Amino acid sequence: MGSRWIWRALAIPGLVWLALFFVVAFYAIVSVGLGNVTTLYEPVPHWNPLDWNVGYIWAALKSVVPGGDTWDTFLRTVIYVVVAVGLSLAIAYPVAWYAARHAGRWRGLILVLLVLPFWISYLMRMFAWTNLLADGGYATRVLHALSIDSLFQSIGLLDGNDWLGGQHIAVILALVYGYVPYLILPLFVALDRIDQRMIEAARDLGASAAGAFWRVVVPLSKVGTLAGIVLIALPMFGDYYTPDLISGSPKTAMLGNAINGYVQGGPDKSLGAALTLLLSAFLFVFMLYYLRVLRKENAA
Amino acid sequence: MNEPSKATEEGLSRRSLLRRGGALAVTAGAAAALAGCENTTTPVGADGGGGGGKGILGDPTAGGPVDSAGIPLARKDYPVVMPRIGDPVASSAKPERGGELQIYNYADYLNPEVLKAFGKQEGVSVRVTTFDTLDEAFSKLSTGRLQFDVIFSTPDQLSRLIGRHLVQPLNFELVPNLQKNVWPELHSPFYDVGPRYSVPYTVYTTGIAWRNDLLGFDPSKMDQPWDAFWSPQAEKYRGKVAILDDSREGPGMALMRRGVTNLNTEEPELLGQAGADLKDLSKRVGVKVSIADYETVPAGRVLLHQAWSGDMIAGVLSYMPKGVKPDVLSYWYQKQGGPIFNDIMTVAANAAKPVIAHRFLNYLLDNKVSYENFTGYVGYQTPLTAIDAQKLFDDGVVPKTLNQAVVTHEAYANGNAYLTLSAEGLQLWDKTWASFRNG
Numbered sequence: 001m002g003s004r005w006i007w008r009a010l011a012i013p014g015l016v017w018l019a020l021f022f023v024v025a026f027y028a029i030v031s032v033g034l035g036n037v038t039t040l041y042e043p044v045p046h047w048n049p050l051d052w053n054v055g056y057i058w059a060a061l062k063s064v065v066p067g068g069d070t071w072d073t074f075l076r077t078v079i080y081v082v083v084a085v086g087l088s089l090a091i092a093y094p095v096a097w098y099a100a101r102h103a104g105r106w107r108g109l110i111l112v113l114l115v116l117p118f119w120i121s122y123l124m125r126m127f128a129w130t131n132l133l134a135d136g137g138y139a140t141r142v143l144h145a146l147s148i149d150s151l152f153q154s155i156g157l158l159d160g161n162d163w164l165g166g167q168h169i170a171v172i173l174a175l176v177y178g179y180v181p182y183l184i185l186p187l188f189v190a191l192d193r194i195d196q197r198m199i200e201a202a203r204d205l206g207a208s209a210a211g212a213f214w215r216v217v218v219p220l221s222k223v224g225t226l227a228g229i230v231l232i233a234l235p236m237f238g239d240y241y242t243p244d245l246i247s248g249s250p251k252t253a254m255l256g257n258a259i260n261g262y263v264q265g266g267p268d269k270s271l272g273a274a275l276t277l278l279l280s281a282f283l284f285v286f287m288l289y290y291l292r293v294l295r296k297e298n299a300a
Numbered sequence: 301m302n303e304p305s306k307a308t309e310e311g312l313s314r315r316s317l318l319r320r321g322g323a324l325a326v327t328a329g330a331a332a333a334l335a336g337c338e339n340t341t342t343p344v345g346a347d348g349g350g351g352g353g354k355g356i357l358g359d360p361t362a363g364g365p366v367d368s369a370g371i372p373l374a375r376k377d378y379p380v381v382m383p384r385i386g387d388p389v390a391s392s393a394k395p396e397r398g399g400e401l402q403i404y405n406y407a408d409y410l411n412p413e414v415l416k417a418f419g420k421q422e423g424v425s426v427r428v429t430t431f432d433t434l435d436e437a438f439s440k441l442s443t444g445r446l447q448f449d450v451i452f453s454t455p456d457q458l459s460r461l462i463g464r465h466l467v468q469p470l471n472f473e474l475v476p477n478l479q480k481n482v483w484p485e486l487h488s489p490f491y492d493v494g495p496r497y498s499v500p501y502t503v504y505t506t507g508i509a510w511r512n513d514l515l516g517f518d519p520s521k522m523d524q525p526w527d528a529f530w531s532p533q534a535e536k537y538r539g540k541v542a543i544l545d546d547s548r549e550g551p552g553m554a555l556m557r558r559g560v561t562n563l564n565t566e567e568p569e570l571l572g573q574a575g576a577d578l579k580d581l582s583k584r585v586g587v588k589v590s591i592a593d594y595e596t597v598p599a600g601r602v603l604l605h606q607a608w609s610g611d612m613i614a615g616v617l618s619y620m621p622k623g624v625k626p627d628v629l630s631y632w633y634q635k636q637g638g639p640i641f642n643d644i645m646t647v648a649a650n651a652a653k654p655v656i657a658h659r660f661l662n663y664l665l666d667n668k669v670s671y672e673n674f675t676g677y678v679g680y681q682t683p684l685t686a687i688d689a690q691k692l693f694d695d696g697v698v699p700k701t702l703n704q705a706v707v708t709h710e711a712y713a714n715g716n717a718y719l720t721l722s723a724e725g726l727q728l729w730d731k732t733w734a735s736f737r738n739g
Contacts, residue, residue, distance in 0.1 A: 042439075248589060249539075250587070
């Protein structure tokens with residue numbers, strides 16, 4: 001009886017942390033987004049739900065539908081994230097598969113290499129690219145020597161020859177580069193946990209290699225894959241410094257840039273808070289799907 | 301001087317404005333009109349957010365409307381005395397000893413050597429905290445959680461800094477260098493008659509900077525140089541064209557391109573056109589938005605940049621890459637009605653070291669210190685009579701191609717400026733900018 005309470009007490013630090021730094025902080029955003037402003041356009045949070053003013057949420061909602069002020073940005077953000085997550089999966093899955101199942105004695109080394117990017121801050125890694133991709137930068141010269149820039153130009157992926165000059169492709173690749181390590185690790189764990197005998201059994205029962213992969217490995221790694229996708233897609237949706245550093249052009253602004261713009265300057269902080277709430281609601285739908293999959297898996 | 305009653309209430313709240321404004325608007329307006337030139341700071345007919353109508357002096361851009369703090373909009377032909385909120389430090393007050401002098405400023409906008417020398421002289425350490433934009437600075441300051449001694453800003457921000465009780469009136473006996481050294485036209489500027497709260501820091505123009513060795517055309521030779529950004533020639537330099545990341549400068553440039561001379565217009569149609577023109581710029585040249593012109597243009601990463609004059613001189617002083625001669629930089633600005641203005645220094649209302657802060661203002665207006673700050677690091681000219689910026693060019697420190705980056709008395713007199721707007725006006729400008737900025 002007593003020991004049960006000890007175990008429960010272990011949850012307290014986490015709960016306090018969550019309450020202070022998430023629930024309270026998030027409620028502050030809610031109160032600003034549903035609040036009002038002074039004549040100096042400073043936000044006045046409405047803490048009492050009875051006083052909530054939906055005006056800013058309504059304005060934010062109107063701005064993210066077709067024809068609204070933020071619609072282009074919203075659409076662009078969704079496309080960037082979907083493409084970047086797809087590319088990340090295409091890169092991360094084979095790497096994780098190799099590391100988990102075929103690396104042999106290299107496994108330890110590969111794991112260390114996979115963790116290596118975490119040693120350097122995301123921002124520093126992005127700053128490095130601003131030099132590498134500048135005119136005359138090493139990466140620019142290599143890409144030119146391999147004619148990758150002209151290839152990209154001919155298929156319309158690169159506009160002009162300046163990688164940092166407001167290119168969609170540069171921002172998407174930067175997102176992939178920045179977040180792919182966060183996808184590889186959960187995938188590695190998921191694939192590592194699959195029992196080798198399951199795959200052998202599938203082969204014994206007549207499945208081809210591809211069939212075994214598709215019908216055994218993919219379903220068994222589904223939860224891990226989804227977790228990885230959630231892990232990288234959520235921060236990508238809120239990212240604003242990657243497009244700022246890699247492009248700096250309004251052409252590639254993401255929803256995070258819009259929120260940052262509203263909150264950092266100008267008289268529309270409440271609109272920024274309202275946009276944040278909308279984005280959270282949008283992402284919550286994905287979370288619900290993930291939780292449902294998780295529940296079904298656990299039930300099975 | 302048409303001294304207003306001291307505003308002692310807790311802030312210039314909307315309600316108190318309504319109460320006082322209604323009763324006083326008529327008398328105040330009449331008094332001002334009779335006085336002919338003195339403008340009262342009693343909020344005029346403030347209904348919480350400015351409003352249109354002709355100014356008291358019949359100038360449509362001045363007078364009647366007030367900004368979001370309820371203070372009349374200062375214009376060159378409509379000088380405003382700021383309401384005195386709080387008392388300045390006494391002349392006899394002793395300088396505070398030890399500790400840190402806290403400064404809030406843009407990055408790279410003070411010579412570290414100068415700061416070190418001041419700290420040594422006064423026995424304090426000097427610490428600079430930086431902001432990126434004035435909007436950011438205001439929103440952080442207005443939380444009331446930050447504590448600074450000296451705040452750098454611009455005149456158009458002054459009234460809201462005062463309205464929000466963020467700055468304190470100055471005791472000019474502690475800043476004798478203002479009268480002694482500064483350009484006479486800035487001794488009692490129209491945005492702060494007296495002055496009461498501010499001293500000037502630097503003067504600058506906004507113009508066009510370009511790399512004359514890499515850009516295949518000369519914007520200054522065009523009929524309307526601001527059109528350079530929209531020109532077919534510029535389209536060849538996609539991704540290497542940038543404008544300043546500033547909610548006034550961006551739309552302002554689009555306005556000037558269309559020949560609009562009032563840089564403080566609040567006409568929705570004009571700003572709508574400016575917004576559309578800015579978006580067009582994204583399509584044509586994939587325009588970038590940045591305030592790093594002092595670095596990106598010398599480095600050749602941007603070839604055509606809307607720029608501040610001081611940034612180009614700073615570029616020559618500190619940012620030329622190896623092997624690139626400074627005379628590849630060119631600068632143009634619009635001699636009649638182009639943006640030209642000065643930055644200001646103020647003392648924070650909650651300053652812990654108000655006396656040292658005054659002494660710091662005075663120090664930066666010292667002829668020798670100011671010159672060292674200007675030519676040794678910052679690149680922004682200081683409006684001191686003894687400082688002859690032209691001499692920099694004659695001596696070859698700065699190439700002739702940047703000759704127009706010098707700010708003259710004549711230019712200052714003929715120039716235009718981004719000034720305080722009414723609350724609605726400010727929001728209109730910000731919306732225009734945000735809608736472009738978000739793509």
